Amino acid sequence: MKLRTILPLLAIGAIGAAGWTWWNDAPAGANVAPPAPEAVPVDTATATRQDVPVTLTGLGTVQALNTVTVTARVDGQIQKIAFTEGQDVKEGDLLAQIDPRPFQAALDGAIAKKAQDVATLENAKLDLKRFQDLAQKDFATHQQLDTQNALVAQTEALIQGDQAAIDNARTQLDYTTIKAPLDGRTGFRLVDQGNIVHATDTAGIVMITQIHPISVVFTLPEDELQAVQHALAAGTVQATAIADDGKTVLDQGKLVLADNMIDQTTGTARFKAEFPNAGNTLWPGAFVNVQVLLQTRHNALTIPSVAVERGPDGLFAYVVKPDAKVEVRPIQVGFNTGAFAVVDTGLSPGDEVVTGGQYRLEPGSAVKPTRTQTSAVSPTQEKAAQ
Known part of the structure; x- marks a missing residue:
C-alpha cells in the first residue's frame, strides 16, 4: 500500500482513539449545559391610573351658521357699493345704494294726494253741518243729508287709501338702501356700481356668511x-x-x-x-x-394600546416580572382610544407591560427593557376633557 494512502488512515484512527478515551474518562451522568439564551430587548410601559375622557x-x-344672498327688492341703478369683498359686516351696515329719486318722487306724490283728500274731507264735513242745520228747519231733505254723510265717509276711506300708498312708497324708498341682514363676512361682489338691478334678479349683489x-x-x-x-x-x-x-x-x-x-x-x-x-x-x-x-x-387604569395582544383565548399583555422574565396576563379592556387602552381587569397599577418586540417573546422569556413609554392621555384628549 502506498504511503499517501496510509497517512490519512492513521490520522483518522488517532482522532477516533482520542475521542474514545475522552468519553470513557468523563464522569458518569455528566451533561454539557447549553448556553443561556440572550435577553430579548423590548419596549415597556407602566400601567397607571388617570382620568380618561370617553370620546x-x-x-x-x-x-x-347662516348664509344670505343679498338681492335688490326694487328696480333701479346702483349708485354706490359700500362694502369691500371679504369684509366683516354687522347687521344694519350699508352694503349698496340704489338711485332713490324715483321712489322719493312717488312718496311725495302720495303725500300730496293725501293732503288733497284731507282738504276735501274738511269741506265735506262743513257741508254736512250745513245740511244738518237746514234739515232741522225743513229746508233740506233727508236724501240730501244722507248723500252728504256718504260723501264724508267716502272721503275718509280715500284718506285711508292715501295713507296706505304713502306707507308703500316709503317702504319702496327704504328698499333703495340695501343693508346687511345679519353679522357675517361678505364674499365676492356680484354687481358693480352703475349697473341696473331688478327685484327679480336671482344672482344678488353679494353673499354673506355668518x-x-x-x-x-x-x-x-x-x-x-x-x-x-x-x-x-x-x-x-x-x-x-x-x-x-x-x-x-x-x-x-x-x-x-x-x-x-x-x-x-x-x-x-x-x-x-x-x-x-x-x-x-x-x-x-x-x-x-x-x-x-x-x-x-375617573381613576381608570391605562396602558398603551400597542401593549394589548389578541390570542386564541382573548386579549392579553406581556407583563415583565421582577426577575426580568415575562408572563402572559389575560386582560379585559373597557375601551380603546387608539392611543391607549383602559384595562378593567387583569392588571394592577405599577405593572410593567411590553409595548414593543412582542413577536420575539413567549411565556418565561428573559427581556431587557430598552425604552420605557408612558400611557398618559394625549394633549388633544386632555383639552377635550377640560
Whole structure:
C-alpha cells in the first residue's frame, strides 16, 4: 500500500482513539449545559391610573351658521357699493345704494294726494253741518243729508287709501338702501356700481356668511347614537374640532343636534356641533374631525394600546416580572382610544407591560427593557376633557 494512502488512515484512527478515551474518562451522568439564551430587548410601559375622557370622533364639514344672498327688492341703478369683498359686516351696515329719486318722487306724490283728500274731507264735513242745520228747519231733505254723510265717509276711506300708498312708497324708498341682514363676512361682489338691478334678479349683489359662531355637521356610526343621546340628555356635550393631522385643536364648542334619521346607505347618523370660531380657524366647506366628550372615567387604569395582544383565548399583555422574565396576563379592556387602552381587569397599577418586540417573546422569556413609554392621555384628549 502506498504511503499517501496510509497517512490519512492513521490520522483518522488517532482522532477516533482520542475521542474514545475522552468519553470513557468523563464522569458518569455528566451533561454539557447549553448556553443561556440572550435577553430579548423590548419596549415597556407602566400601567397607571388617570382620568380618561370617553370620546367619539367623526369626520365633518364646516358650514356657515347662516348664509344670505343679498338681492335688490326694487328696480333701479346702483349708485354706490359700500362694502369691500371679504369684509366683516354687522347687521344694519350699508352694503349698496340704489338711485332713490324715483321712489322719493312717488312718496311725495302720495303725500300730496293725501293732503288733497284731507282738504276735501274738511269741506265735506262743513257741508254736512250745513245740511244738518237746514234739515232741522225743513229746508233740506233727508236724501240730501244722507248723500252728504256718504260723501264724508267716502272721503275718509280715500284718506285711508292715501295713507296706505304713502306707507308703500316709503317702504319702496327704504328698499333703495340695501343693508346687511345679519353679522357675517361678505364674499365676492356680484354687481358693480352703475349697473341696473331688478327685484327679480336671482344672482344678488353679494353673499354673506355668518362664521361667528359656525357649525360643523359630522357623522358617527349608528351604533353610537344612543350613547350620544344619553350624553345630550344629561347636559351639555363638549365638542372639539381637530385638524386632519389628528393633533391640532382648531376650536372647542358644544354638540347642539342629533339628526332625526339614520342614513340607511351608510349606516351613520348625522350630528351638528357649534363653535365660537373666534380665531377664524374654521372655514365653511373645510373638512375637520369632531371629537365629542361623552363622559370622563375617573381613576381608570391605562396602558398603551400597542401593549394589548389578541390570542386564541382573548386579549392579553406581556407583563415583565421582577426577575426580568415575562408572563402572559389575560386582560379585559373597557375601551380603546387608539392611543391607549383602559384595562378593567387583569392588571394592577405599577405593572410593567411590553409595548414593543412582542413577536420575539413567549411565556418565561428573559427581556431587557430598552425604552420605557408612558400611557398618559394625549394633549388633544386632555383639552377635550377640560
